[in-house]
Amino acid sequence: MAKWRHRACSAICRWNSGFLRIILYVSFGVIVDLSLAELDGHFRRIYSHFGCPSVPPEHLLRALLLQVFFSIRPERQLMEQMDYNLLFRWFVGLG
Numbered sequence: 001m002a003k004w005r006h007r008a009c010s011a012i013c014r015w016n017s018g019f020l021r022i023i024l025y026v027s028f029g030v031i032v033d034l035s036l037a038e039l040d041g042h043f044r045r046i047y048s049h050f051g052c053p054s055v056p057p058e059h060l061l062r063a064l065l066l067q068v069f070f071s072i073r074p075e076r077q078l079m080e081q082m083d084y085n086l087l088f089r090w091f092v093g094l095g
Helices: 002-046 057-069 077-082 087-093
Strands: none
Touching: 002 057, 002 087, 057 077, 057 087, 077 087
């Protein structure tokens, strides 16, 4: 009986932890959206309208924030995380 309770509790705790992580991503995403909306005018003035389209600066800044907050040191490792972590892809705006 005690084993069953322990397993159920650990499963619920893992589910709650995952749910809390998703809520934190969403709330943090809203804060970043508001901050980047203020910087949008600056970005439009800096980037050229001619030539090949560049990577949107919002995506770069969001990826850098993930790199800092999750202590991902090399950029190659960040790109690997972006390939398989759906929350990272959602936060950056890659769909």
